[in-house]
Amino acid sequence: MPLLPPHRVAFLAAVLRSPVTVGAVAPSSPKLAARLAAVVPRIGQPVVVELGPGTGSVTTAIEHRLAGRGRHVAVEIDPALARYLRTQHAGVEVLVGDAADLPRLFAEYQVTEVDAVISGLPWSLIDIDVQRAIVAATARSLRPGGCFTTFAYVHALSMTRACQFRALLGEIFFEVLTTRTVWWNLPPAVTYVCRRPRAVQGAQRRPGPAG
Numbered sequence: 144m145p146l147l148p149p150h151r152v153a154f155l156a157a158v159l160r161s162p163v164t165v166g167a168v169a170p171s172s173p174k175l176a177a178r179l180a181a182v183v184p185r186i187g188q189p190v191v192v193e194l195g196p197g198t199g200s201v202t203t204a205i206e207h208r209l210a211g212r213g214r215h216v217a218v219e220i221d222p223a224l225a226r227y228l229r230t231q232h233a234g235v236e237v238l239v240g241d242a243a244d245l246p247r248l249f250a251e252y253q254v255t256e257v258d259a260v261i262s263g264l265p266w267s268l269i270d271i272d273v274q275r276a277i278v279a280a281t282a283r284s285l286r287p288g289g290c291f292t293t294f295a296y297v298h299a300l301s302m303t304r305a306c307q308f309r310a311l312l313g314e315i316f317f318e319v320l321t322t323r324t325v326w327w328n329l330p331p332a333v334t335y336v337c338r339r340p341r342a343v344q345g346a347q348r349r350p351g352p353a354g
């Protein structure tokens with residue numbers, strides 16, 4: 144009998160292959176995953192893009208929220224994790240690729256007018272220029288009223304790249320909400336909920352009524 148469930152084994156294997164790419168000691172808890180997935184609209188046929196799905200904790204919460212509606216595209220850089228994810232989530236379009244390459248991936252797979260981009264990327268381990276490229280491409284992909292959300296580990300909030308990332312969100316979005324800490328996660332985390340992109344290069348966005 145295995146000591147760990149298959150998703151834990153797949154996650155641990157990815158950490159051992161490339162700790163800096165994974166940037167976490169464990170998959171997100173169901174509580175954190177549900178908090179992230181809460182931005183998926185309850186009505187209509189939403190287009191949802193997930194960045195860095197890993198072994199699928201957040202994927203499961205998004206699928207639950209979509210309940211068979213819309214489109215769910217997941218971009219994962221680790222081919223082995225992407226293969227694992229496909230075995231567990233047949234309804235999700237899993238793309239093997241780098242989130243830094245989002246404009247090309249979105250063009251190739253015709254991903255437009257996105258309702259929600261939900262990220263599990265390890266921002267505090269990603270260079271600021273790459274952070275900027277990914278968040279700007281994300282902002283450009285959102286439809287009016289669309290939302291970008293991600294999480295940050297509380298213990299790492301004062302790290303330089305984590306601070307740079309938080310500042311970057313304010314540069315790119317008019318509205319950035321930091322939610323309460325999700326303590327039931329290893330380690331505890333907050334989420335950022337970002338709406339109303341400012342005019343980012345290559346995009347025409349107008350502020351909403353409160354902007």
Ligand SMILES: C[S@@+](CC[C@H](N)C(=O)[O-])C[C@H]1O[C@@H](n2cnc3c(N)ncnc32)[C@H](O)[C@@H]1O
Binds near residue numbers: 157198224262264
């Ligand atoms: C912190 S883990 C989060 C996994 C999962 N979303 C969760 O919350 O349990 C980060 C994930 O992002 C993936 N990743 C890291 N850099 C990436 C990039 N540039 N593009 C796409 N995926 C990336 C890693 O392979 C890993 O699966």
